[in-house]
Amino acid sequence: MDNSVALVTGASKGIGQEIARQLAAAGLTVYVGSRDAARGERAAREIGSDARLLVLDVTHAASIAEAAGQVGALDILINNAGISGDGKTADREDIGTFRRIYETNVFGAVAVINAFLPALRRSAHPRIVNISSGTGSLEWAAGPQFPHRGTYAAYRSSKAALNALTVYYAHALADDGIKVNALAPGLRRTGLNAAAAASDGDPAEAAAGAVRLALLPDDGPSGEFFSWDGTPVPW
Ligand code: NAP
DSSP: OTTOEEEETTOSSHHHHHHHHHHHHTTOEEEEEESSHHHHHHHHHHHOTTEEEEEOOTTOHHHHHHHHHHOSOOSEEEEOOOOOOOOOOGGGSOHHHHHHHHIIIIIHHHHHHHHHHHHHTTOSSOEEEEEOOGGGOHHHHHSTTOTTTTOSHHHHHHHHHHHHHHHHHHHHTGGGTOEEEEEEOOSOSSSSSHHHHHOOOOHHHHHHHHHHHHTOOTTSOOSOEEETTSOBOOO
């Protein structure tokens, strides 16, 4: 993978930084996407010389365009940037919260994919990995045993939308050889929300699942949803 180039959005910390670290360790050159230059610079420095800062706010068109203009060729795009919000059910949630979360988790991913497609089309083995969530699985959510029934509606529906887009992009980009898959990272100890912060899930374990999808062989799957350990997740 010596000449391959990857971009991880939201790589200033958490799962994204771990993905960037593991891709760099696998020999790739990695753009550490960060909306804050200082945080991103620090994250890239921690990873090492194969990591470089790319200032990128996925909710700002000008930031995305400027970042895309700096990347000539790209093999792997990891749409990791995400925000969680509160745990409210849809009937109690503010519409502004829905909009804010969708701006990052859904529209941000669409805008970044579309902006970086010209660079991905120059790759011999292009891959897109959308960092979703098992809580976005509609099949799991509809089950009677599901623990979060109705809660975190804005966040979880944003991940369900990201899942839908994973399928649509996979179909639209199949003729370009671009594989598009979604990952459920599992509950991980990060700053995403209180539940994540209190968990003992290792972010590096989730990152390894993303790296597996990023380095899929040409006969690997596309348009599918996988857990961090490689097992399929129902949509
Ligand atoms: P995190 O530690 O809070 O990291 C989120 C990252 O996204 C940060 O680097 C943050 O940057 C970045 N980000 C937020 N808004 C952005 C924007 N507008 N533009 C660019 N970057 C932005 O949380 P995490 O747990 O690592 O989350 C990573 C992904 O995993 C998310 O998509 C999340 O939904 C998903 N996930 C996490 C868990 C879990 O248990 N942790 C479970 C399921 C899914 P700043 O440093 O600037 O804030």
